[in-house]
Every structure is written in C-alpha cells, then in structure tokens.
Amino acid sequence: MASRHRRGAFPAGAKAAPEAEAAKESVAVAVRFRPLSPREVRRGEKIAWYADGETVARSEQSNLAYAYDRVFGPTTTTRHIYDAVAQYVVNGAMKGINGTIFAYGVTSSGKTHTMHGDQISPGVIPLAVKDIFNIIQETPNREFLLRVSYLEIYNEVVNDLLNPAGQNLRIREDLQGTIVEGIKEEAVLSPLHALSLIAAGEDTN
Structure with a gap:
C-alpha cells in the first residue's frame, strides 16, 4: 500500500512522520506480506519473500532485497499497519491537508482484506472513518x-x-x-x- 501527503489543492497522502514535516510532500510505500492460504499450503507452495526487519523485503530463494518505508510480516495486524502508515494521513486531512491511501497488488494479494477487513479485524477504510468522526466529536469549536x-x-x-x-x-x-x-x-x-x-x-x- 502507499500513501502520499501534500499541503495544497491536489489529492495527496503521507507517511508517519513528525508534525513538522506535514507541509512537505511525501510518498511512503509499505509492503505487507500475507500468510500462505490453506490452498497454497495444500499445493506445497513455499514463502518466496519475507520481512527482514521493518524496512527490507528479502527473497528466500536469492540474494535479492528491496528497501521500503515500512515492511510488515504476515502476523502484523491491520490495526498496526493503519497506525503506522495511514493514521497520519487521516489526521492531516482533518487539518486541511489532502491525503490519499491506496493498495496495489495482484489478485488475491490481500488488498480487500487490508482496506476493508471484516467485523473481527476492520480494514483501513473503517478505521479511518471511525477516526474521522472521533476527531469531529473532539473538536466542538469547528464545523465539519x-x-x-x-x-x-x-x-x-x-x-x-x-x-x-x-x-x-x-x-x-x-x-x-x-x-x-x-x-x-x-x-x-x-x-x-x-x-x-x-x-x-x-x-x-
């Protein structure tokens, strides 16, 4: 998933960063690895990539490694991912800074699970909506x-x-x-x- 952040008129988003950086345009790219599905396990498929720390994706089968702003392993909850790379965009949007958060990946890579989630594990969208209305309730001196x-x-x-x-x-x-x-x-x-x-x-x- 990626987020982009910019103060101005055009859609943008942000990565988790100090408040002082809010006015700067920034693009953050985060990678989330999902666990193997039961079907993949039955077929004997193996994990090809894994999270090596918080910022590196590394191949199990070669020496390839790529660095990103954040890398999340298969046990990471959507709540944790939201707090790390999406909540800052929402907070900025409520202060007048346009923001975009989007998920990109092949079919069955987990985009819907990350963005929508379910009743047990809400996705980025319901978490963002909840935060937006919480901010509105906590800011009675402003009209939204x-x-x-x-x-x-x-x-x-x-x-x-x-x-x-x-x-x-x-x-x-x-x-x-x-x-x-x-x-x-x-x-x-x-x-x-x-x-x-x-x-x-x-x-x-």
Missing part, C-alpha cells in the same frame, strides 16, 4: 462537512459507483484542485452512514 463519493477507474474510464447514471465522467483541474464532473457526493452524519455508502458502491462494482 463530510461528503462521500465512490468511483472506479477501469480502462481509463471513470464511473460513479454511487450513481448508475454517472458513467464515463470527465476529470478536470481548476483552482480548487482535481474535479470529477458530475460525481455524486453525499453528506454523511455518522460512521454507519459513510460505511453503508461504501458497501453500496462495492455492490455496484
């Missing part, structure tokens, strides 16, 4: 307007997952930043409402 949109980009075509009519939408930039023309944005008042919209978008996808 929280809106949710949900889109997919497939074969360079942008579709609105909250509005079936919103197909092949146009992206443009103006003084406010990057705009998706015609995207549905729904104001939300609770974590449950926000997560219900995300679930509805997943059903559409």
